[in-house]
Amino acid sequence: MGTEVKPSKAPWAVQYFHLGKHYAxxxxxxxxxxxxxxxxxxxxxxxxxxxxxxxxxxxxxxMGGRKPMDRSIVRYRTYCKNGHYIVTDPDIxxxxxIQSNYSRISISPERITLFYACSGRIPDKTRxxxxxxxxxxxxxxxxxxxxxxxLSDTVQIACVAEDISANAVGTMLDYxxxxxxxxxxxxxVNVTWDxxxxxxxxxxxHIGNVLEDYYFSAKDPKNKMIxxxxxxxxxxxxxxxxxxxxxxxxxxxxxxxxxxxxxxKIEEYAAVGWYSDVICEDTGICKISxxxxxxxxxxxxxxxxxxx
Numbered sequence: 209m210g211t212e213v214k215p216s217k218a219p220w221a222v223q224y225f226h227l228g229k230h231y232a233x234x235x236x237x238x239x240x241x242x243x244x245x246x247x248x249x250x251x252x253x254x255x256x257x258x259x260x261x262x263x264x265x266x267x268x269x270x271m272g273g274r275k276p277m278d279r280s281i282v283r284y285r286t287y288c289k290n291g292h293y294i295v296t297d298p299d300i301x302x303x304x305x306i307q308s309n310y311s312r313i314s315i316s317p318e319r320i321t322l323f324y325a326c327s328g329r330i331p332d333k334t335r336x337x338x339x340x341x342x343x344x345x346x347x348x349x350x351x352x353x354x355x356x357x358x359l360s361d362t363v364q365i366a367c368v369a370e371d372i373s374a375n376a377v378g379t380m381l382d383y384x385x386x387x388x389x390x391x392x393x394x395x396x397v398n399v400t401w402d403x404x405x406x407x408x409x410x411x412x413x414h415i416g417n418v419l420e421d422y423y424f425s426a427k428d429p430k431n432k433m434i435x436x437x438x439x440x441x442x443x444x445x446x447x448x449x450x451x452x453x454x455x456x457x458x459x460x461x462x463x464x465x466x467x468x469x470x471x472x473k474i475e476e477y478a479a480v481g482w483y484s485d486v487i488c489e490d491t492g493i494c495k496i497s498x499x500x501x502x503x504x505x506x507x508x509x510x511x512x513x514x515x516x
Contacts, residue, residue, distance in 0.1 A: 209389055209390070209407075209409075209433050209434055209435075209436055209463060210383070210385075210387075210389075210407030210408050210409040210433045210435075211407060211408050211409070211433075212389075212405050212406065212407050212408075213384070213406055213407065213408045214406070215308060215309040215310070215362045215406050216309075216361050216362050217384075217406075217408070218382075218384035218406065218408070218445075219238075219308065219360075219361060219362045219363055219364035220237050220238045220239075220364050220365060220366035220443070220445070220452065220454070221235060221236075221237060221238075221308075221384040221385065221386070221406060221442060221443065222235065222236045222237070222238060222244060222306050222307060222308050222313070222386075223235055223236070223306075223307050223308075223386035223404070223406075223438070224236060224244075224246075224304055224305060224306040224307065224351075225303075225304070225305045225307070226253075226254040226300070226303055226304045226305075233250055233253060233254065233438075234246055234247065234250035234253075234438065234439075234440045234441035234442070235384075235385040235386045235387065235438065235439055235440065235441050235442030235443075235458070236306070236351065236441050236442065236443075237366050237442065237443030237445075237454045237457070238308075238357065238363065238364065238365050238366060239350075239365060239366055239367075239368050239454065239487075239491075239493055240365055240491060240493055241353075241356040241357045241359065241365065242352060242353045242355075242356055242357070242491075243350055243351065243352060243353070243491050243493065244306065244350065244351040244353070245348075245349075245350055245351075245368075245441075245443060245454060245457055245480070246349050246350070246351060246440075246441035246442075246457065247347045247348065247349060247440050247441040247457055247458065247459055247478065248322045248323070248325060248346060248347045248348060248349045249347055249440065249459070250349070250440055250441045251295060251300075251320055251322060251349055254300050254304075255295070255300055285326065288325075288326035290489075291324050291325075291326050291327040292321050292322060292323050292324060292325060292326065292486075292490070293321075293322040293325035293326050294319055294320075294321055294322075295319060295320040295321075295322065296319050300320075301316055301317050301318070301319070301320070302316045303316075304316060304317055304351075306351070306353075308362050308363045309362035309363075313357055313358070313363055314353050314354075314355070314357060316354065317351045317352055317353050317354060318352045318353060318354045319352045320349055320350065320351050320352065321349060321350045321352070321490050322346075322348075322349045323346050323348045323349065323350075323483060323486060323490075324345075324346040324348075325345075325346065327346075329344055329345050329346065330344075331344035331420060332420060333419065333420050333421075344420050344423075346422060346478070347457070347459040347460075347478050348422070348457055348478040348483055349441075350487070350490060350491060352491075366443065366445060366452050366453060366454045367448070367451045367452065367453040367454070368453065368454060368480055368484060368487055368493055368495075369448070369453050369454065369455045369479075369480040369481035369484065370481055370484050370495040370496075371481040371482075371484060371495075372421060372424075372479050372481045372482050373481065374446065374448060374453065374455045374479075374480070374481045375413050375424045375455050375456060375477070375479050375481065376413065377413050377414070377415055378412065378413060379412065379413040379446065379455075380410065380411070380412050380446070381410075381411050381412070381413065381426060381444040381445060381446050381455055381456065382408060382409075382410055382411075382444065382445050382446070383408065383409050383410075383411055383426075383435060383439075383442065383443070383444040383445075383456075383458065383475075384406060384407070384408050384442060384443070384445070385406070385407065385435060385438065385439030385440075385441075385442030385458065386404050386405065386406055386407075386438055386439070386442070387404065387407065387435055387436040387437060387438035387439030387440075387442075387463075388404055388436045388437050388438050388463075389405070389407065389436065390436060390463065395465070404438050407439075409428055409433035409434070409435070410428065410429070410433075411426040411427060411428055411429075411444060411475065412426060412427060412428075412429050413425070413426050414426055414427050414474060419476070421479065421482055422478060422479050422482040422483065423459070423476055423477065423478060423479060424456060424476070424477055424479050425474050425475070425476055425477075426444065426456065426474075426475050426476075426477060427473045427474050427475065428473060431473045434461050434462060434463050434473055434475065435458050435461040435463060435475050436461065436463035437463065439458055439461070439463075440458050440459065440460075441457060441458060442457070442458050443455075443456065443457060443458075443480075444456040444457075444458065444477055454480050455477075455479075455480055455481065456477030456478060456479060456480060457477055457478040457480060458475060458476075458477055459476045459477060459478055460475065460476040461474075461475045461476075462474070462475075
């Protein structure tokens with residue numbers, strides 16, 4: 209339901225397809241020539257169509273603690289590493305196609321990291337006595353590509369927020385995603401995927417409900433736009449220190465239901481800055497203050513002195 213824009217307006221924004229079906233699965237954000245930021249539930253949507261017998265493993269458990277029929281996926285602990293779930297199954301990865309400017313830029317990623325999908329989260333801040341798992345389980349993932357992307361006017365890299373100060377209440381952000389644009393009073397499931405175009409909305413970080421630190425709420429201050437199916441996984445960005453920086457990953461909205469679309473304008477985002485340390489560990493994309501970058505700086509200075 210946002211304003212349609214040309215892909216060159218947000219060259220870090222991508223869409224991707226999976227399972228050999230040509231429909232927009234979700235949106236994402238390029239954060240390096242090898243990495244794309246997206247949402248866990250987007251990948252789960254692909255996983256649920258893969259027969260369990262196609263996967264290797266014996267120690268089965270229920271991801272997120274949800275009921276089997278409730279959009280959750282039964283997976284294997286053998287794919288867990290440091291609390292994260294590592295997707296390596298070819299039935300999931302090989303059919304994936306990533307697009308920018310409505311053209312393919314990559315296919316068949318190497319792996320996908322679903323952050324803290326194995327950790328069994330317990331909510332710290334939610335006031336509900338029996339909170340629904342989607343209100344506190346992590347919805348944050350990174351797609352690892354096999355080859356470097358070729359950068360161009362429509363394929364560019366966004367920086368990564370370093371901490372949650374980037375999503376302080378009142379902060380204005382720009383969201384870009386390849387979601388649907390359902391007509392008024394039409395349920396989003398009845399909108400064909402062929403209508404998906406890159407759209408933009410301006411949002412403001414909102415107090416909203418009590419959320420964990422790794423989430424934040426946001427809304428269009430004018431209550432006119434909201435993210436829709438296909439926008440999930442896309443990034444809300446801000447200009448920080450002169451650089452386009454991804455601050456949030458879209459997880460939830462209310463576009464799907466036309467009866468609430470005009471009244472429920474709150475969207476929920478995973479706070480990228482909260483994950484900055486594990487992003488560094490998983491990808492090597494690190495903030496200046498990280499031990500990884502300080503080590504590289506030490507090596508660079510040492511080599512400089514040596515060769516001088």
